[in-house]
Amino acid sequence: MTRSLTLSAAAAFVLLALGALVLPDWAMFLFAMALAKGLVCLGIVGMMRGGLVSFGQGLYYCLGAYTATLVANTFGVSDIFLLTVLSTGVCLAVGLAFGPLLASYRGIFFAMLSLALSMVLYGSLSKMSFIGGTDGLNIAAPTFLGWAPEGRALQTALYLYVAVMVVIAGTLMRIYFDSEQGLIALAARDNELRVEYLGASVRNVNTYSYVFGAVLGGIGGTIAVLALGHVDPEFAFWTTSGEFVFVAILAGYLSVPSVFVAAIILEMVRSFSNLYFPNTWQLALGIFLLIVIVVLPDGLGSLVRRRKGDAT
Amino acid sequence: MTTKTKIGGAFAALTLAAGLATPAAAQDDTFKIGVITFLSGQAAESFGVPALNGGKVLIDMLNQGGQLPAPYTQKGFGGMTIEVVEVDEAGGATKQVQEFRNLVQREEVDAVVGYVSSGNCLAIAPVADELKAFTILYDCGTPRVFETGSFDYVFRTAAHATMDNVSLARYLKARDFPVESFAGLNQDYAWGQDSWADFKGSMAQIYPDAEEKTALFPKFGAGQYGTEISALLRERASLVHSSNWGGDLQGFLLQATARGLHERSQLVLAAGDHVIPQLQDKMPDGIFLGARGVNGLAAKARGGELAELTDTLWNAYEAEYEAFPVQAPFRMWQALLGLKTAVEKAMAENGGKKPNDEELAAAMEGLAWDAPSGRIEMALAGGHQAIQPNAIGTTKWNEAEGRMELVDVEYFAARCVNPPEGTTSQEWLAAGFPGAQCD
Known part of the structure; x- marks a missing residue:
């Protein structure tokens, strides 16, 4: 199991890295953004396995992005590794503070409470005109351990960086999903009471999932803001969080790689529908989403998993 | 564990599809501009759609040639036909940065004219410089764009708020x-x-x-x-x-x-x-x-030397859309007329070839031209920010x-x-x- 996991992680990385060679500039940026958002969605998928859906992952996406931007602008730090560690640290701390609280809620209450937290951040940032208010802030391009690439090299470096993050995060989450705690989460999805009677703590498992989601959100937000060069409070707005949930639903909770494929598909569909139907792109996007939900209620992951007859 | 490889196959197919979708290369006798403005959402009715409509009226007249008074008598931009790629500005700064890159790198537009939202302007400016893509911010208000940054390829043809x-x-x-x-x-x-x-x-x-x-x-x-x-x-x-x-x-x-x-x-x-x-x-x-700005009713009431230009565009707009042009079309007009002036100035200097981004930027810097809203001067931020x-x-x-x-x-x-x-x-x-x- 471990060996095949290592192998598939290596294969996934090679595949992603190949993208750096064949993708045109615009697509490389689109893929990098999609993969960064995919990291956030992976956090939601982790919670979905335990039957919880967070409508507030924008909180960590935004928190990570703002931490990176403020640190970069205040202290002149531009190293991508340092920025990632710092903003992930902040998200981890906040996730640890809210995780135990939110872990006692289920269903719509969990969704609404997580949404409320992210909207608090949105509202506060919108009021803070000294850091740009609703217009947001710019951040300079990142450096990689002292190396400051430009143009295509910068895009390639960012893309490879996010690819590495995706492979590491994907592998670790797969290990977590297949671990004892991860399987307890899956069981709790079916019958929480029974799991509790068997002596496991669903609350703990949910806290873990939430904290992992926070960390992934922070990493995703940091990479996204470094690629974009701009952050605004929209990062924490409910529509942003809703998009993450949509990708998670599109992917389903069965397979890790499908999360990233779903994120890329969504970005592609949006980009092309925006170009070909400038007046009705939302409609095109909506129709696409409806079709996916009707045809694949368990998400993209079910395409692969169903065939194997494997329930996990 | 073959999941990854199978999903990987789908991923590879996607990659290939992305690679194959190559743009139609821009011709030398057309000048392709990406126009980004709100086509949906709250700002569409007030700013985005009137601006786009105004732009269409002006571009149609330019492409026919000889419809406008001097100095705008030449057809299109320096004789080149103007082609427009429309993009909706709704969806937030993240989406706009992505769309901007698509316009420049996939659609290979010659210039980008757009952005009503100040947040989008702030986000786009550094990207435009990174891609060395000539960009006109035609509407957004915040003074911060050029007061907290300086950009070589970005110009705002309207005064800030x-x-x-x-x-x-x-x-x-x-x-x-x-x-x-x-x-x-x-x-x-x-x-x-x-x-x-x-x-x-x-x-x-x-x-x-x-x-x-x-x-x-x-x-x-x-x-x-x-x-x-x-x-x-x-x-x-x-x-x-x-x-x-x-x-x-x-x-x-x-x-x-x-x-x-x-x-x-x-x-x-x-x-x-x-x-x-x-x-x-x-x-x-x-x-x-x-x-x-001296837009809409104030421009109509002003008369003077610019009355002919103003009335020509005003009447064409009114005939087409059964409403008088408010501020948004005026700002689009001043942006497009400024772009036309810059393109023709650059062509006069490079011997009549279609100008590249560097030549356009050099021509635009510190430029002054007449628009229905008055004389526009790129007087601030080293010739990148207009006053009017x-x-x-x-x-x-x-x-x-x-x-x-x-x-x-x-x-x-x-x-x-x-x-x-x-x-x-x-x-x-x-x-x-x-x-x-x-x-």
Whole structure:
């Protein structure tokens, strides 16, 4: 199991890295953004396995992005590794503070409470005109351990960086999903009471999932803001969080790689529908989403998993 | 564990599809511009769609050639046919950065003209420089774009928002309007907050004794202002300032006039002209309003040397869309005419070839040209930020002809209401407009 996991992680990385060679500039940026958002969605998928859906992952996406931007602008730090560690640290701390609280809620209450937290951040940032208010802030391009690439090299470096993050995060989450705690989460999805009677703590498992989601959100937000060069409070707005949930639903909770494929598909569909139907792109996007939900209620992951007859 | 490899197959297919979708290379006899503005959402009705419509009217006339008075008689841009790729600005800065890259790298446009939202302008500018893509910001207001950054390939062909509120305060003074106190109602986001700060700063200089009363910031898109209007009625301020736009402004005006706020306090609107086509006679008489430049009714009332250019575009727009052009089409016109001037200047210098981004940027820097909204000068931020004249007027419904007129219009020279080079708007306001040239 471990060996095949290592192998598939290596294969996934090679595949992603190949993208750096064949993708045109615009697509490389689109893929990098999609993969960064995919990291956030992976956090939601982790919670979905335990039957919880967070409508507030924008909180960590935004928190990570703002931490990176403020640190970069205040202290002149531009190293991508340092920025990632710092903003992930902040998200981890906040996730640890809210995780135990939110872990006692289920269903719509969990969704609404997580949404409320992210909207608090949105509202506060919108009021803070000294850091740009609703217009947001710019951040300079990142450096990689002292190396400051430009143009295509910068895009390639960012893309490879996010690819590495995706492979590491994907592998670790797969290990977590297949671990004892991860399987307890899956069981709790079916019958929480029974799991509790068997002596496991669903609350703990949910806290873990939430904290992992926070960390992934922070990493995703940091990479996204470094690629974009701009952050605004929209990062924490409910529509942003809703998009993450949509990708998670599109992917389903069965397979890790499908999360990233779903994120890329969504970005592609949006980009092309925006170009070909400038007046009705939302409609095109909506129709696409409806079709996916009707045809694949368990998400993209079910395409692969169903065939194997494997329930996990 | 074959999941990854299988999903990987799908991924590879996607990659391939992405690689194959190559753009049609731009021809030498066409000039391809990406036009980004709001086609959906709140700003579409007020700014995005009128601007795009105005752009279409102008581009059609340019592509036919010979429809406009001198110096715009040449066909297209320097003889090249203009081709437009439209993109919707709705969806936030993240999406806009992505779309901008797509326009430049996938569609290979020759220039980008766009952006109403200040947040989008701030986000796009560094990306445009990174891609070395010639970009015109045609509408957005925040002074921060060039006051906190400097860009080689980015130009804003409209004055920033400081002008709007300085002009309002100067108008009050020019009309000898007595101001004992003033209150404000602005949308609770950067535009509303900045506008109120600018207005307050201008009033502090021009009416130092006026008392500042309540400043209300209802949510963007609130639509209902019952409580705010009650508060304003109670305050009895001499004037009430608002930079609201679109549905928010329509809602505020309809609800405020029903309760007589406009009779108790003078209403002054920083950017109010664009709701006249929707409100018609529901817009009360006697409101002081600006149009973020000598745009719309103020341009029509001005006449003078630019009357022929203004009327030609005005009539074409009115014939096509059965409404008169408000501020948004004027800003699109000044952007496109500026681009045309820059392209033709660059072609005169490079021997008639289609100019590249560097040549365009060099030609645009410090350029000056005539637009229906007056003379546009790229005077600030090292020749990257325009200044333009402004006008404020008073609404008056013409019962006989069934249309709104602007009376008692005061025109302000560009250098009277815009800060000079080398100082930020906030410093300029705080210092009492040093270097302002008001004739």
